Amino acid sequence: MQNPNLTSLSEWKELKAQARAMSLPKNHLRNLLNQKDRLEKFSLNAEGLFFDFSRQRVNEQVLALLLGIAKKRKLRQNFNKMTSGKHVNLTEDRAALHTATRSFSKESVIENGKNIMPEIIRIREQIKKFSREVHSGKITGSTGLPFKDVVVIGIGGSYLGTEFVATALQFLADKGITLHFLSNVDIDCFGGIASRILPETTLWIVISKSYTTAETAANENQAIQFMKKNGIDPARHLLRVTSQGSPGDDPSKPALRIFHMFDYIGGRFSVTSAVGGVPLSLYLGYDRFERFLRGAEKMDIHAKTAPESRNIPLLAALISVWNNNFLHYPAQGIIPYSSALSKLPPHIQQLAMESCGKSVTQTGEILNVPCGSIIFGEPGTNAQHSFFQLAHQGRPFPIDFIGVIHPHHRENLITSKGVTNHQELWANLIAQPQALARGREDKNPAKFFPGNRPSSTLVIPDLSPESIGGLLAFYEAKTVYEAFIWGINPFDQYGVELGKVMASHLREQMAQKNKDPDHLFEDPDPISRFYLETLFKKSVQPRSRSSAGKQ
């Protein structure tokens, strides 16, 4: 089965023709940019987010056709189904209600016949009370000392969003708390953190929706042994954020607190739930976490209610599909011109690549177009001095440039070459999309810039919690809209299961070998067996000395 609903749309076929026309020299971006009022026509401004897609390879016809697809695919209706609690996650028969976690509306959200807003509000109140009691010194460690270090134990969606927000708001962290992330099972991660903290003043937050994640379980075990070795009571120093009813939601296991998340919140969409709420409220204070939620809520309302032609995440999703399926760009760069946003690219990398890295529709039909892009990025101007050579003269890829009008350190007005650092940063932010789009002729082929490389520019006013919440919710809504265009399920991730099963089999063999050094590895696959032996012999054993490819 294919995905005919999408590709048999008349708009889809017409867009194919538009894409061919777009490759003609007359439609080079430098010519499109000569269009009168190009920016006015191809930009939107809502809820503090300015979205400029004037440097995308689109024109009015392309946009009209894309908007036609948006209507035929009922994108906004589907988004409303999602926010109102329908089980849009079909394969797992679940709702996807990350938007409810930042709702301050009085309206009910009904999931499985029950209004979930009371439990959402209860969790928020628990987080508020708990973080305030830690900050006031009412809750301390088992030796009576206040908490100074908070270690988040969690991997993937259990930390990437929180790391993004914490890094973006780092300059507001005035609670005397340092935040650490223990994600990788690599023992050097635990070892590195253990050497930088004091057990008496450290609070460990174990975050796992299922509470079955092997890496997180191993790191929790390390943390508990570390506390015991240092005479610290884990029941006073460790708390859990987990799905209601998971193996971690067990009051008989010692814990300072258990905060719930719910089946209807996916890991990569969970930063506005207790997953982000507990660590961010400890790091920044609950009030700032709530401001962050309110920024996200505003963008959710925009994503839900703005008409298609003025809906920023919806438009961004349509352009992403255009770039992906019609202009055939396999990758997309995210380049924030603010180092505080340095963890946005890895967060969006997970959000987008895990949500849209699929080959089948919601209903199990094999897709006949590729979906999902490779997402990568570094802050500008750093990226200019790293991989922009390829962006300008090698393989083209679309870019999201992100600008922040006010830096945090806005009082610093020292100038070089007549401009402040922040102005220098912006001179580059303004120049790069133009250089990529316009290119430059040169008789020397080594100095020729082909141009015609598309980008969007997003501008937020500042590094406030509200702005960061809006930016997060923009990318979440964009990702969901992309998935709805393709008809895929952005909320499952079956593609990570096979590797887990295979690792589990290897783990069992290692455990047997640990118990019995004479155990012979029984893996039928000789390559896996070789690596098992390498690990246990602690060196690569001499192998056949022949040259590669020869007997």
Added chain:
Amino acid sequence: MQNPNLTSLSEWKELKAQARAMSLPKNHLRNLLNQKDRLEKFSLNAEGLFFDFSRQRVNEQVLALLLGIAKKRKLRQNFNKMTSGKHVNLTEDRAALHTATRSFSKESVIENGKNIMPEIIRIREQIKKFSREVHSGKITGSTGLPFKDVVVIGIGGSYLGTEFVATALQFLADKGITLHFLSNVDIDCFGGIASRILPETTLWIVISKSYTTAETAANENQAIQFMKKNGIDPARHLLRVTSQGSPGDDPSKPALRIFHMFDYIGGRFSVTSAVGGVPLSLYLGYDRFERFLRGAEKMDIHAKTAPESRNIPLLAALISVWNNNFLHYPAQGIIPYSSALSKLPPHIQQLAMESCGKSVTQTGEILNVPCGSIIFGEPGTNAQHSFFQLAHQGRPFPIDFIGVIHPHHRENLITSKGVTNHQELWANLIAQPQALARGREDKNPAKFFPGNRPSSTLVIPDLSPESIGGLLAFYEAKTVYEAFIWGINPFDQYGVELGKVMASHLREQMAQKNKDPDHLFEDPDPISRFYLETLFKKSVQPRSRSSAGKQ
């Protein structure tokens, strides 16, 4: 002009046919892996680096044809030309002698008729003496206090390699020195570092080959004003690493020391020169820096002398071209199963994308095949919980998996599910390439794994300076060999110039506006003018309220 030398080779044409055959079901990786002695035939072991390409989509014929290209393109002769000082950087008429910076051989290296080894050794001796005097307390700050923080001011190649090595060897840093990187011109980077250091105990290292980099100049200016404001003498707290004869190589400008690099060392290949040598010797001690150099030297000798069929970086380069031009993968992941190697992907991202992100040959002919890949990566297992969904079930891309046999914290033997954290890490390292290669049938299309996704696995023994030096030199040599296959110049980067020119024009307008608030921006491009106004008015001004794409 095209690049007929390469694509008219008989091997190139035969490889096209091989690539078509490789897409047949009988050549699915799961079938190739059933070949007897697959690993023995498709792996190499040299100088502490094990390179397993058994999970690449290659067979004996493909390998033989690729090796035929290596010979016809005279890859090893070209590499020897490079290491012996010939001006292989044709467009800039320069040598490329990063290998000399880690040579401990008594042989001369002649560049422009002069043996450069004495100046290389002189710099090394200067670094040794200087770093030891800092560590012994003979050299202190201007108030007599020892240095505790070292801030590297530099961008792109002036810090990415150093950041990789410093992060990889972080557990050996026993000199009481914290290393910071001030790369981005973003004022929040300077502001953040300034809030974490004491001016009296901070040493600033300004690194710029040309000493004309705008970002570095602006940050140096910030640092000098910061010192002056705090009553600290910059002549005792700031040193420079720069090209001999650059504007920074000026003894009249106050500096504690000036260390030279040379025209024949490219920024992205400079970590074994004073660029890496000064900060790494301060952070780790000179002896460890020298061990790192010796590890790199061993790999250089291998890259230079090993026959094609046993030459690891050369083979890796051939496979990269095969993946790029014949199997049409546009991107490559680098996934080290060691968080200490977390800065390897961004370093290789620059090294590879800036070196190979080209569209013309050394001699100015336009390439008729794409070259260069998009490089990205995160440590495993983190990446599994982030973007591996797409790797398994979405767009395929080749991956370099990297394993480390001994972690730094090897004494930690706490187990979970019967295995140590390090064993859990390896269970995943072993499982992922197999899962990607083999895939799995499933009646449910959502749980079907197509497999046939290629990868290499590289194994190093430990996180020692020697191993890290070898790994660095492997990727450098691989990148150079790739460029030599394509016939491009890996040592220039004209693609970054256009953006700089455009930013410079914008900077001038900003400077005028700073002097005269009534200055009207004269940029003929209305989009750039809009952003200039946004920056100076400190908000996005209301624009035409029409819907996107409509008048």
